[in-house]
Structures are given as C-alpha cells and as structure tokens.
Amino acid sequence: MPKWTMIEAIRDALAIALRDDPRVLVFGEDVGKNGGVFRATDGLQAEFGEARVADTPLAEKAIVGTAVGLAMAGMKPVAEIQFLGFAYEAMDQIAAQLARIRFRTQGRFTAPAVIRAPYGGGVRTPELHSDSLEALFAHTPGLVVVTPSRPYDAKGLLLSAIRSPDPVVFLEPIRLYRAFREEVPEGDYQVPLGRAAVRREGSDVTLVAWGPTVPVAESAAAQVASRGISCEVLDLRTLAPLDRSALKASVEKTGRAVIVHEAVRYAGLGAEIAASIMDLAFYHLRAPIERVAGLDTPYPPPALEDAWLPSVTRVVEAIERVMED
Numbered sequence: 001m002p003k004w005t006m007i008e009a010i011r012d013a014l015a016i017a018l019r020d021d022p023r024v025l026v027f028g029e030d031v032g033k034n035g036g037v038f039r040a041t042d043g044l045q046a047e048f049g050e051a052r053v054a055d056t057p058l059a060e061k062a063i064v065g066t067a068v069g070l071a072m073a074g075m076k077p078v079a080e081i082q083f084l085g086f087a088y089e090a091m092d093q094i095a096a097q098l099a100r101i102r103f104r105t106q107g108r109f110t111a112p113a114v115i116r117a118p119y120g121g122g123v124r125t126p127e128l129h130s131d132s133l134e135a136l137f138a139h140t141p142g143l144v145v146v147t148p149s150r151p152y153d154a155k156g157l158l159l160s161a162i163r164s165p166d167p168v169v170f171l172e173p174i175r176l177y178r179a180f181r182e183e184v185p186e187g188d189y190q191v192p193l194g195r196a197a198v199r200r201e202g203s204d205v206t207l208v209a210w211g212p213t214v215p216v217a218e219s220a221a222a223q224v225a226s227r228g229i230s231c232e233v234l235d236l237r238t239l240a241p242l243d244r245s246a247l248k249a250s251v252e253k254t255g256r257a258v259i260v261h262e263a264v265r266y267a268g269l270g271a272e273i274a275a276s277i278m279d280l281a282f283y284h285l286r287a288p289i290e291r292v293a294g295l296d297t298p299y300p301p302p303a304l305e306d307a308w309l310p311s312v313t314r315v316v317e318a319i320e321r322v323m324e325d
Contacts, residue, residue, distance in 0.1 A: 003181040006148065009155035010040050010116075010172065014078065016188050017162045018048050021076060024162060027054040028063055028080030028116075037082055038118060038177055060086050064093035064115060071111035072101060076162060084119035084171065085128030085299075091136070098167045099142030114161045114168045119147075120212040120262055121309050122175040124302035130174070131299050132263035134211075137169045138240040138272070144193055145240040147171040149214035151184050153237060156191030164193060173212035194238045196246035202232030205256040205319055208247070208273055210236040213260040213310055220315035229323060239269060247273065248280040255286035256322040260310050265293035287325035290318040 004012070017024045026041060026048075032055040035042030045053040056063050060081055067079040081087050087094065094115065102110045121130040137145045144166050148154035154172070161168040199214060200221050209217040214235045221231035234250050236243060251257050257277050259270040270291040277289055292310045300308045 001183045001185060004151050004184045005178045005181055006151045006154045006172070007038055007040050007177040009151035009184050010158055011042060011044070012184070012186070013155040013158040013162075014041060014044060015047070017076075017078070017159060018044065018052060020188065023074065023076045024078065025052055025054070025070065025075055026078045026080070027056050027066070029056055029058055029082045031055060031080050036080065038174070040116075040172075041080075060089035061093055064090040064098065067113040067115065068093060068097050068101070068111050071098075071113040071167070072109050076112065078114045078116060078162060081115060081117040083125070083129040084117040084133055085131040087115075087117060087133060094137070094143070094169070095140045099140045103142060110165060111167050112165050114158075114170055116170045116172060118172045118174045118177070120173045120175060121299065121305050122212065124305070125174070127299070130305070132261065132294065134171060134239055134261075135263055135267065135269045138269055142167065143240060144168040144238065145171065146193060146238050147173065147211035148237065149173065149176065149209075149211055149235050151182050153191050153197070155184055156189050157193065157237065159188065160190040160193050163190070168193075171211060175212055176215070179215070191237070194241050194243060196237055196243035197235045198232060198246075198250070199235050200231065200233040202230040202254060204230045204254055205232070205258060205322055206250040206254045207231050207233045207258050207260060207315070207319075208236065209233065209260040210239060212262055216310055216312055216315060217260050219312045220319060223312065223316055224319050229319060231319065242273070242276060244276055244280060247276055251277050251281040252284045255284050257285070258290045258292060258315065258318045258322060260292045260315055262294050262309060264296050265291055266296045268293055287322040290322055292318050
C-alpha cells in the first residue's frame with residue numbers, strides 16, 4: 001500500500017472519479033495545464049482531456065455558477081476555488097443558488113456539485129489566502145461541509161462528496177497538503193460523510209477539532225499525557241451535518257471539552273459545538289467548555305500569524321483550566 005501525502009490522495013480521488021463516471025467534470029483557475037496552484041490536479045487534463053478537466057477565467061462567480069447549471073443538468077461538477085478567501089466573490093452562487101435549489105423547487109431539482117477550496121494558515125500566504133470561513137457554509141442550510149485532516153480521509157471523503165446527492169463544500173487544509181504521509185489504498189473506497197472519528201482515546205478531556213487543528217490537538221494531548229491527563233481527540237471531519245452522537249458519547253465519557261479551530265472565535269463554529277454539547281451532555285460536564293480559536297481580527301500578515309493561530313501551548317493552557325474544576 002503506498003504512503004501518500006494529502007495532495008496525492010486528493011489527486012487520486014479525482015482521477016478515480018473521472019474514470020468511474022463520465023458525468024464528472026473538474027474545472028477552476030489553473031487546474032488544467034498547470035495542474036492547480038498546489039498540483040492537486042497535476043496530469044489530469046493530459047489523461048482526460050480539456051473537455052473534462054478545464055481551465056477557467058479568474059472569475060469565481062462564473063466558476064460556481066457554471067457548476068450549479070451543470071449539476072442541475074445531471075452532470076457531476078467538481079469546481080475549485082483557488083483559495084477559500086476568494087469564495088466571497090461567489091457567495092451569491094453558493095448560498096443563494098447552489099444551497100437552495102432543492103428547497104426552492106420543492107425537490108424537483110438538485111445541484112450535487114462539489115466546491116473544493118484550500119484553506120487555513122501556517123504557510124505565510126498573502127491576504128485572503130488563509131481565511132477559515134467554514135462557519136459561513138455550515139450556517140447555510142442545504143450545504144454539506146467537509147474537511148479532512150489526513151490523506152486517507154481526504155481521498156475517501158472526496159469520493160463520497162462527488163457521489164453525494166447533495167452539494168458539498170470540500171475544504172482542504174493547506175498546511176496539511178504535504179505535512180506527512182500515511183498509507184492510502186490505491187483502489188476506490190469511501191469515508192462516510194457526517195461521521196466524526198476518534199483519533200486518540202481518552203478519559204479526562206475531549207478535544208474537538210477539524211482540519212488543520214487536529215494535529216495541534218493531538219500534540220497537546222500527547223504533551224499533557226506525561227502529567228497523567230488523558231485527552232480524547234475527536235476529529236469532526238464533517239462540519240455540516242454535525243456528528244452529534246459522537247460529540248455526546250465523547251463528552252459523556254470525559255466530562256470536559258475543549259474546542260479548537262482556526263477561524264475567529266466570535267460566532268465561530270466552536271460556539272455551535274459548545275451549544276450542542278450543552279444540549280446533549282450538560283449533566284455530564286465537570287467544567288465550563290473552553291474554546292481555543294483565531295483572534296477576532298482579519299487574518300494577520302505572515303509575520304504575526306504564529307501569534308494569531310491556535311497553538312499547542314494555548315490548547316494545553318485550556319486543558320489545564322478545565323482540569324482545575
């Protein structure tokens with residue numbers, strides 16, 4: 001079994017989907033001849049041709065609008081937004097069209113498109129390239145929102161997203177693209193949407209994370225383990241719909257919760273998760289829920305991003321606070 005990076009796993013998923021279903025189309029800025037800014041589509045245009053792997057103008061509205069029309073006509077478009085911050089340009093197409101087609105037509109039409117986008121910080125990008133906007137999409141009824149934290153899941157979740165009857169926003173953590181390798185099956189497989197995964201078993205504190213913050217949570221859990229604190233790391237994987245059963249089971253076991261995400265803290269997805277924990281496991285809580293998140297400012301210049309992003313140190317401090325109660 002090969003050991004692949006996340007970017008290699010994503011490319012393989014796209015190749016499998018293109019071979020398996022002639023309705024699948026891949027398009028976006030520079031995805032064809034250049035193979036994408038991160039090379040996620042490298043070689044796909046040469047294999048499948050310009051009609052199925054197409055370069056587009058620099059126009060996010062047109063990219064997503066085209067995906068909506070193709071999906072409604074029975075195709076399976078996989079459109080790339082080059083960086084998630086550029087999705088502001090296409091929010092009308094995503095939130096007012098893609099997400100609402102089924103509701104607006106009372107089920108007569110749907111638009112099962114996939115919108116792929118790299119996101120997240122830690123790689124010294126310019127403005128609007130590192131924004132974590134997952135809460136905008138999770139707050140939009142009609143969208144499935146997915147983000148992997150490792151190569152195996154990236155491939156399986158992307159194949160599930162392409163084959164889903166629902167529109168999916170598929171968020172790919174930039175700093176995990178080539179961060180590590182793991183064994184990934186070469187064949188076709190799917191990881192179910194809507195199900196979280198326990199990355200580390202624990203009994204004292206639940207660390208809830210997704211995408212780029214999962215390795216941060218895992219490192220914090222390993223650090224406090226030497227002091228006898230047992231942390232369970234829950235990787236949500238799908239942000240909408242949320243795996244409330246997994247949240248409930250983990251927090252009922254540990255009695256404490258720390259939520260870690262890169263997006264700004266105020267009205268971030270961590271607040272919804274905290275409210276869900278209060279609904280589901282209030283009487284099991286031994287301490288107030290902690291949130292470790294980005295600061296309530298626009299994403300900073302590269303020289304300041306280490307101070308802005310959730311760090312292992314900040315997560316450890318949050319773990320220590322919940323353990324005091």
